[in-house]
Amino acid sequence: MEILSFFEWLDTSFLATISKAYGGTFAVIQMFHLLGLAVMGGMVLLSDLRLLGIVMRDVPSEIVVENTNRWFTIALIVLIATGIFMSSAVALKLYYNEMFWGKMIGLLIGVLFVYFIKRPLLSQDHSTLKPSTIRSVAITSIIIWFSVAASGRWIGFS
């Protein structure tokens, strides 16, 4: 019940008022959400494909991970900020949308995974880690973020 009242509040908040008064606002924010997706997806893929030894094999994986980390965080902030705005516009519809909750759970798992498992683990010299550990971290990361992005697209279809 408390979650529902939060969504009811969001539905009447000033963010929702803006997007309901100006239909174009939602579309423009959504465009930036997509650009954020391009940057974040690019960073996830580059870092994980490097960890799997598929791309940029001649650049140390520590360097690739370090460079993609910063842009991942920037993109994540853009995605969450634009995402909150988009959610407020259709708050009650989302509350009853299973795909939306699937995405939110995936997002929570993804954030916890990146900041509490992936980054602390990869902050050490990669040669000291077991190759199988590095591979499982990379595959887990790709699966989580692909699910989050795909379920996000599917909110619109469901």
Next chain:
Amino acid sequence: MLNEWLLSLAEWLDATSWSTSIHESYYLYAWIESTHVLTITIFLGMLFIIDFRMLGLAFRKVPADVIADRLDKPMMIGFSVMIITGLLLYYAIPVRTTQSIWFRMKVILLIAAAINAFTFRTKMRQSVETWSTQPVAPKRIRNGAAFSLAFWAGVVMTGRAIAYDWFDCHKDLSSFMYWAAGCVYELESHSSGGA
């Protein structure tokens, strides 16, 4: 005229049975569109990283030609998937898409992005050895990277806007908008009604 020709091509495609099949198949259309959207992470993701490197915003210590060369293949794989799924999306809804002002802007931006990419590549290949290890590329290369980011961001934004019906032909629009969107029939009745 171009508008009439494009519309008759779209109407011809629309009459083919496969076009109707994709359009009416809920899951097939949704799958193609989701693939189209998610592939921007591969195509634009790699392209943005190359542009960021030229602008000195990422991978400053890795030679620019290494980034551009190693990411070229995944980028082109992503690009191929985007083109194939994009053509299928057009083929599924040809008439409305042809008459979408946003789709038309997207195509123009795509052409601009392609011309920019071609000149950018040529300029880069000619001189990359002299500045590859510097953290930031020379100004003319940075301009190319900035245009690349702007054009592709425009492609994404106009592409997303195709889904909205604000300027669809059935709306009450000005003659200019009817012409720009290619609303051939509406433009005819609009001008005859006004005369």
